[in-house]
Amino acid sequence: MEMQNQIKEYVALYESEVRKLADQLRNESMPQLTEELFSEFETNGNRMRYEAVYFGRRKFLSVLGLASVIWHEKEDIQKLEEVIREICAEECWALPAHVRRKENPNWRGVIDLFASETGQTLAHITTLLKDELSEDVITLAQNEVKARILKPFIESKVPYASWEQATNNWNAVCCGNVGSAALLLMEEGTEKKKLLERLNYALEHYYLEGFGMDGACQEGLGYWVYGFTYFTLFALAQREYDPSKDLMASEKVNAIVHFQQKCYFAGGRTVSFSDGDSRGTYPMGLTCCLADQYSDIRFPDTSYVQKLDGDSCWRWVGIYWSWYWTHRYLDDVQNKKAEEPKPLEQSGACVLQDAQWCILRGAKQTAVIAKGGNNGEPHNHNDVGSFHYLVDGEAFLDDLGAGEYTKDYFSEKRYEIFCNRGESHNIPIIGDVDQKAGKEYCADRFELTKDRNILFSFAKAYGIEAQKVYREIWLDENTGDLTVCDYIQCRLGVTVYENLITRLPVSVENDSVVIRGEKHCVILHAEGRKGEFKIKTVEHSNHQGILENINVIRWEVCCDEPQNSKIGIADSKICLHITE
Template structure:
């Protein structure tokens, strides 16, 4: 689309008013129904509980000491905890002001935090700024959180309107323009405008959405939307036709969420003339969430994703309305108001206005999916013995938020994980720098993969896998991968890994690694990763114990391999130390060929 065509649409756009959010634009009626209906009672109770927690607390300061910690140590958590606490405070008082307009003290607290956010040196996080930046040009930088903040403040202006003071409304307009719109138009293009991952959707989507709400000049709005639309095209290029988000479900929630929030406002204001959800690929991406869950809240958490994910009900219900075959999530998976540690306003608000009563299912239905572009096999199996899950992946080692994990797998049952993906670790400077693959959660040393001649998989697009066979059937799911190119090991001629997932009452996974080597390898170790402390029952059999059940029995040929159990420690995404165990099977008699078979049997 060119600028002239876009400008014609902009000139005919519907006015900005509350009908963008509420039926017939009647905010008072919506919040009155919300207070008396059952569907939002848990959310409203959680919001009120947060207000009680905040009562009497002063607004936390974003001091220079906090700001400088990242440049001095590479640690992000100290500054970001305070930054996100301020956003939680903003969200809480916005929602309380909408729910309880009769309380003027709530509006006073809201105006104070709005003013404080306008006072911030930058809306960017220190981790996203160049080390040599200076105060004179600080506003030229736009990151995920500065764009989100501008979008949030633009929505708050519309939602609260003249209940906010004229001075505050004027200042918010000024800050959003100088921190977002002007830099976007005058200092771009930004690297994230051509990114094929969440940055394009969140940054451009937030700026485009903020502009749709607050830019009155048609030419300026058209310029912003033209750049935003191009960024969204790049974002969608990051997906294959299977709709899989290689960054993991958490980043699907994030990136595709902001893509959706922007798209909804664009479609509403353009009266349907601009509608991203008419595209087949977009609808397929909308179905990704239901394909990720393997057992309760446990997901196929490949890449930088946490092992358990709760659902944004508002986003989920919206997608189910605008796209066919999108399943409604189980009500038990509802994400509480406080679940998002980044305290993002857009999804929290839409959990209130987009969630529909009577749309929840009791559980995800049993299903198996092979996603050919991502090379993921994901299975949910339900029997009289309970619910069970299995996932395995191929792909390449230059994916967004990449982990060196080709051939890795996850195994869960009855609410417990037995073969684990450590997920995302604590984000630091080194985590996204030269030391990334020294972190166990990122390097192949922290995944269920072979270690050949003491060497792990390497990062890079050339380190890849090939799918030789994949099937998702009623009785068995199967995946066979050629992992030869995942390693840079002189002498490795072939490495084929095959999975057969037998969907019996108590399911069974058979894993076979077959290799050929020029000569004889110095060592060969089959590593499996688990949070369960393995127990050796007798030669040929180990137990991965469950908490509520006996767990999973691992059988192997004790004449071919010898097990070794080692405990490790890593820091998870929230900076907490967690134990994990490597279950290493060392090949006893090395040869030029090998065939190693392991069975994981649920008890």
């Protein structure tokens, strides 16, 4: 009952924030998009200034749209009509980063993530408020959606763009938005039927194929939220429209549904492999929606839920459905149609075998999250064999997740950026060679033993003559202490380093490394070390474009040279002990 009351408090606060922000925006003018801002990405690769204005405009649309739906006040409706007219007058709904003006004469009509989102938003808002918005605004908005989104997609050959056959969130977002708009605006007939069949095929045969049977989203938890929200929205709307079509009814989707609850930890920490986020807030609306459908859904603590302003893109789908789905779930719980919300489990082990992830939980709210996988994954970082170590809500050994998205970040220069390189992860450095990018650079063994030991083999990830790279990780369930053992065979003369990453303060004391958190310290001991610990600080631009100082802990590992052998053997043991 406690969590149920917390969810009630959340939705009450959410509504008060909508009211307060709508009152503020009603007296403001929308920021203006300009050619100068649009061209910045083309000239210098910067996408943030244009997008700040673009999403600032979507803030007006989403907040005033929801306020109008909840309270139906004349002043909100009038301001919303002004906003809709301005959105419809935009030259292009797609972002500059997704448009190639020099190569595409039809660039103004490109359907990308945000053009499709804008179309779905206008279709939905004008449908919900069909009795309150003026007829000319409804006609204008719906005609724009048909002209910019539905008509170009319908008239295109398969694939409309690469996203129609992509196995990532682009597919779910764009197909989900096009499908949702079609269900709202298209008249019954052959054309609508064919469009829905095409979208179903794309979602089933491409988006869902991007997941293994374990349901893991290798792009990161934030991308799971992004793609699966739109997939769920369309799947449920289509099921209501035609009960014979149910995209949710498969074993794989059932596994995908339960992915989020495996990835949350104390302090709101989350799995941050690839372009993930180590402090990802979770969507209350989607979680409530899934809890309405599946009785074993578990909720992270409500203090880590995404707030109204938690999405810098101000997406309508997140903002509206966080309100609607949460209300519906609470009503269903009260009417005994759904079970009361359950908190996360605090212990145990979980293996996501297809993604090659393992999650172990122990005392003091500790967790170790380790991965094998390969270096050709969606939003890839060169991180095969890496892990992060959490204690009581703090990351003592970290995974940086997504860096700042720039033009270079998605170019051939991607692996020149610190957070995407092997050296920014908790993996050995062998012969001063970073891990290589590509699917062939992978782990060839990954398992969890009966004794809760995680075992890896990942020499292939380096693309050099490292004959063996074995790693074993063990988390003591009773103390939360962590042990990592590495065994590396390589050519004679090759230098092997251990390499660990943290955002927390680090010092070398009494032949050990001390990592200091707010609640605990972790003492790191290293067996098989040669020479001194070396601590260097690297400047990292995070996903929000904010510079952070990252501490890299590195030391050389003793490399034995067996007699009459051309092989060097590095045997390393790292022990991490928690103190108060």
